[in-house]
Structures are given as structure tokens and as C-alpha cells.
């Protein structure tokens with residue numbers, strides 16, 4: 001049995017969507033950051049880094065969205081990752097960039113204290129993070145030009161990951177409607193029953209007008 005540990009509205013939504021789209025049976029547990037449930041001794045046994053998502057499989061825990069999504073596709077839903085080796089490498093490349101660049105840029109906005117202990121520079125870090133994050137969103141908008149899904153004609157687990165950042169942009173009041181391709185694609189995402197189920201379960205900002 002699979003078990004996903006997630007927190008509503010954070011990057012674990014990517015894995016949540018991937019699992020729901022895969023059709024695999026899974027159990028899930030929401031952890032509240034407000035009460036630091038991601039740092040309890042029980043959860044630290046699952047992910048010693050105290051982060052979500054974590055997916056517990058028969059052999060133990062898998063952490064990091066990129067790894068979880070590749071695993072879920074490989075094991076339960078091969079149609080959710082490109083088969084062609086070059087396209088598959090590009091899918092992993094995009095998820096790696098989401099994880100190592102786009103996500104940390106956003107973290108500067110919400111958690112500047114993770115990048116500098118000098119509080120006098122926190123506002124500056126937030127402003128730079130916001131600018132860099134919006135530049136990343138513009139790049140995603142460009143990647144979606146003329147495409148149905150982020151990897152082309154076929155929906156993939158990478159789409160669920162890209163949706164996380166649209167929601168975050170909306171949450172911090174960035175001009176998301178200006179990103180025409182990204183916004184049209186977001187509407188296609190919201191029309192998918194599995195995506196909608198996850199967003200409803202997480203009470204996502206993406207469902208608000």
C-alpha cells in the first residue's frame with residue numbers, strides 16, 4: 001500500500017496530482033505546518049529532512065517530488081512520463097529545474113530567514129525572490145506556447161508539478177493573467193477530474209475566483 005504525506009497548497013501538490021492521475025490506490029495524510037507536524041519524531045523517521053512530500057512504498061520512503069513522480073509513472077502509469085529517452089530526459093530536466101531553481105526563488109519570498117540571518121536584508125531578499133520567481137513563471141509561459149501540455153501533446157506528471165507554481169504566483173498577487181499560455185493551460189488542468197479532486201481536497205487557491 002502507498003501512503004502520501006503532504007501539506008495542502010505546498011509543493012507536495014505535485015506528487016498528490018501525479019498519484020491521483022495514476023489511478024493507483026493510495027492512502028494519504030495531511031501534515032499541518034502551523035503545528036509543525038512535519039517535524040514530529042514519527043514523521044522524521046519517514047523523512048529526516050522534515051519536508052513534504054514523502055511517499056511510503058513497500059520498500060520504504062521516497063522523498064523529492066521528481067523521484068516520487070518518476071516512480072509513480074514507472075510503477076503504475078507509464079503513460080504519465082514520455083517513453084522516448086530524450087523526451088524523458090527533458091521531463092526530468094524540467095522537474096529538476098522546478099526543484100532547484102523555481103521553488104527556491106519562491107522560498108526567498110516566504111522564508112528569507114533561510115538565506116540570511118541579518119533581518120535588515122530580508123525585504124530585499126523577498127523582492128529579489130519575487131522578481132526571479134516571476135521571471136521563471138514567464139519562462140514556463142513560453143514553454144507552454146503552442147502546446148496542450150508542458151511536454152507536448154501528452155499530459156504527464158510534469159504538468160502537476162508546473163501547476164504548483166501557478167498557484168503560488170496567484171497567492172502572492174503576481175499578474176498571472178498576463179501569462180496567457182500558462183493561464184489557458186491552468187484552465188485545462190482544472191478541467192481534469194483527478195486534478196480537481198486533489199485541489200478540492202487541498203482547498204486550493206486555484207479554485208477561488
Ligand SMILES: N[C@@H](CCC(=O)N[C@@H](CS)C(=O)NCC(=O)O)C(=O)O
Nearest residue numbers: 010011038050051052053064065099
Ligand atoms: N525539493 C523538494 C522540496 C521539499 C520541500 O521543501 N517541501 C516544503 C514544502 S514546499 C516543506 O516541506 N517545508 C517544510 C519546512 O520547511 O519546514 C521536493 O520537491 O520534494
